[in-house]
Amino acid sequence: MRRRSFPPLLWIPAGIGFALLVLPLVGLVVRAPWAQLPGLLTETAVAQALGLSLGTALVSTAVSLVLGVPLALVLARSSDWPTVPRRLVRALVTVPLVLPPVVGGVALLLLLGRRGLIGQWLPVTIPFTPAAVVIAQVFVAMPFLVLAVEGALKGVDGRYEVAAATLGASRFTVFRRVTLPLVAPGVAAGGLLCFTRSLGEFGATITFAGSFPGTTQTLPIATYLQLQTDPDAAIALSLVLMLVSVVVLVSLRDRWVPGVTA
Amino acid sequence: MKAALRVDHGGFVLDIELAVEPGQVLALLGPNGAGKSTALAAIAGLVPSVGTIELAGRTLDAVPVERRRVGYVFQDYLLFPHLTVLDNVAFGATKAVALEWLERLGIADLAGSRPAQLSGGQAQRVALARALATSPDLLLLDEPLAALDVTVRDEVRSSLRGFLRDYAGPTIVVTHDFEDVAALADEVVVIEAGRVTQRGQVRGVVREPASPWVARLVRDWAEDD
Numbered sequence: 001m002r003r004r005s006f007p008p009l010l011w012i013p014a015g016i017g018f019a020l021l022v023l024p025l026v027g028l029v030v031r032a033p034w035a036q037l038p039g040l041l042t043e044t045a046v047a048q049a050l051g052l053s054l055g056t057a058l059v060s061t062a063v064s065l066v067l068g069v070p071l072a073l074v075l076a077r078s079s080d081w082p083t084v085p086r087r088l089v090r091a092l093v094t095v096p097l098v099l100p101p102v103v104g105g106v107a108l109l110l111l112l113g114r115r116g117l118i119g120q121w122l123p124v125t126i127p128f129t130p131a132a133v134v135i136a137q138v139f140v141a142m143p144f145l146v147l148a149v150e151g152a153l154k155g156v157d158g159r160y161e162v163a164a165a166t167l168g169a170s171r172f173t174v175f176r177r178v179t180l181p182l183v184a185p186g187v188a189a190g191g192l193l194c195f196t197r198s199l200g201e202f203g204a205t206i207t208f209a210g211s212f213p214g215t216t217q218t219l220p221i222a223t224y225l226q227l228q229t230d231p232d233a234a235i236a237l238s239l240v241l242m243l244v245s246v247v248v249l250v251s252l253r254d255r256w257v258p259g260v261t262a
Numbered sequence: 263m264k265a266a267l268r269v270d271h272g273g274f275v276l277d278i279e280l281a282v283e284p285g286q287v288l289a290l291l292g293p294n295g296a297g298k299s300t301a302l303a304a305i306a307g308l309v310p311s312v313g314t315i316e317l318a319g320r321t322l323d324a325v326p327v328e329r330r331r332v333g334y335v336f337q338d339y340l341l342f343p344h345l346t347v348l349d350n351v352a353f354g355a356t357k358a359v360a361l362e363w364l365e366r367l368g369i370a371d372l373a374g375s376r377p378a379q380l381s382g383g384q385a386q387r388v389a390l391a392r393a394l395a396t397s398p399d400l401l402l403l404d405e406p407l408a409a410l411d412v413t414v415r416d417e418v419r420s421s422l423r424g425f426l427r428d429y430a431g432p433t434i435v436v437t438h439d440f441e442d443v444a445a446l447a448d449e450v451v452v453i454e455a456g457r458v459t460q461r462g463q464v465r466g467v468v469r470e471p472a473s474p475w476v477a478r479l480v481r482d483w484a485e486d487d
Contacts, residue, residue, distance in 0.1 A: 163340040165327040166306055167354030167396055177353070181344045 033232045040236040048214045049222035057198035060137035064194045068142045072149035105207025132209035137198035145190035152186020196248045263432045267313035269304045271297045276456040282432040289447035290436045297456045298436040306332045318399040333398030337405040339389035341377035348373040355395035363391040382410040383418045401433040440483040
C-alpha cells in the first residue's frame with residue numbers, strides 16, 4: 001500500500017511545536033543542581049510545601065471521588081431529562097475546566113470568604129487555611145474526574161445492571177457491585193488526573209488560600225516564590241512536580257485511558 | 263404462574279395471556295420481532311406493562327424487579343465480566359449455594375474462571391446456575407441456544423433439557439426454533455405480531471399448525487429430523 005502523503009513543508013511547524021513542548025523540560029533537567037538536590041529537597045520550607053501539596057492533593061482527590069463519581073452518574077443517566085437543564089448542568093460542571101483558576105479563587109472568596117454568600121453564616125473561617133487549599137483544588141480538579149467517569153459510565157452495557165436486578169440486587173447494590181467495578185478503570189484514570197491537577201494547582205489556591213508557609217503554601221506556589229530568592233530550590237521543586245506528572249502519565253498509559261498509548 | 267399483559271412493543275401492542283404450572287416448561291414461539299422477549303421482560307418487570315401477573319400466591323404487578331423472585335437467563339447470558347464464575351453465581355446467593363449449583367450443573371471446575379475464558383455452552387450453564395442459585399419462583403430463558411455455535415447447540419440443548427427437568431418451578435422459554443420447542447417444552451404458545459395465534463401441547467401444534475408460519479416451521483423441523 002502506498003504511504004499516506006505528508007507535505008515536507010509541514011515538518012518545520014511540527015518540529016518547532018515539538019521543540020516548544022520538549023525543550024523547556026530538557027532545560028529543567030539539564031540545569032538541575034543534581035548534586036545539591038537531596039539537601040534542597042530536605043530544607044524545611046521545601047519539605048513543608050511538598051508535604052502540604054501531597055496531603056492536600058490526596059484529600060482533594062478523595063473528596064472529588066466521593067462527590068464526583070455520583071455527579072458523573074447523574075450526568076450519565078440524565079438522557080431522559082429535558083434538554084435545557086441537562087445541557088445547563090453539564091456546562092456548569094465543565095466551567096472550571098475553561099475558567100482561569102484565579103477567577104475560580106475570586107469566586108470561592110465571594111462564596112466562602114468571611115463576608116461571602118455562605119461564608120458569613122459559617123462558624124469557622126475557611127479562606128487562608130489548608131481547608132481552602134483543598135476546596136480550591138477540588139473546584140479546579142473535580143471536573144476532570146467527573147468527565148472521565150461519565151465517559152466510562154456511558155461505555156458500560158446497562159444490561160449488566162438489569163441482570164443484577166433480576167438476581168435480587170437493590171439499586172445501591174447494583175451500583176456498588178456492578179456499575180462501580182465496571183467503571184473502575186475510568187475512576188482510577190479520573191482520580192489520577194484529578195490528583196495531578198490538584199498537585200499543580202496555583203491560581204485558585206493563591207487567591208483563595210494565600211501563601212502561608214506550612215499552612216497554605218503548596219509546591220507550585222513555593223516554586224514560584226523560590227524562583228525569586230533561591231532559583232536552585234525552585235528547580236528542585238519543579239523537578240519533583242515533573243516527576244509526579246511523568247509517573248502519572250506512565251500509569252495512565254494504555255492501561256487505563258484508551259488512546260493514550262506510547 | 264398466570265399472566266395477562268398488555269405491553270407497548272413500539273410498532274404494536276402486545277396482548278398476551280400465559281399460564282404455566284410448577285415443573286412445566288412453556289415455550290413462547292414466534293418469528294423475530296413478534297414480541298416474545300418483550301413478554302418475558304414484562305413478566306420480569308424489566309419493561310412497563312398493564313395487566314396482572316400472579317406467581318406463587320403473589321401478585322407481581324407493583325413489585326419491583328429485584329423482589330419478583332424471577333430467574334432470568336439472557337440471550338447473551340450477561341455474565342459479569344469483572345467477577346469469577348463462582349462470584350457470578352454467588353451474586354444473588356451464598357457462596358455455598360453457588361458452589362452447590364456449579365456442582366449440580368457439572369461446572370465446579372470453572373469456579374475460578376472469568377466469563378471471557380468460557381465457551382458458549384459453559385457460559386450458558388453459568389448463567390443458568392446464577393439464575394437458579396437465587397431459588398426463583400419462576401425461571402425465564404430468552405433464546406437460551408441462539409448465541410451458541412450450531413455444532414454445539416444439540417449437545418447443549420439436551421443437557422439443558424435435563425437441568426430443566428430437575429427444576430421444580432415453572433419455566434418459560436422464548437425461542438424461534440421449533441427444535442427447542444420439541445426438545446424442551448411441555449406446552450407452547452405461538453405469538454405473531456403481538457397476538458397469540460396458537461396455544462397447546464407441542465404434539466397438538468405439530469399435528470395442526472394454526473398459521474402458515476408455524477406450519478412451515480414444523481415442516482422444516484420434521485424434514486431435518
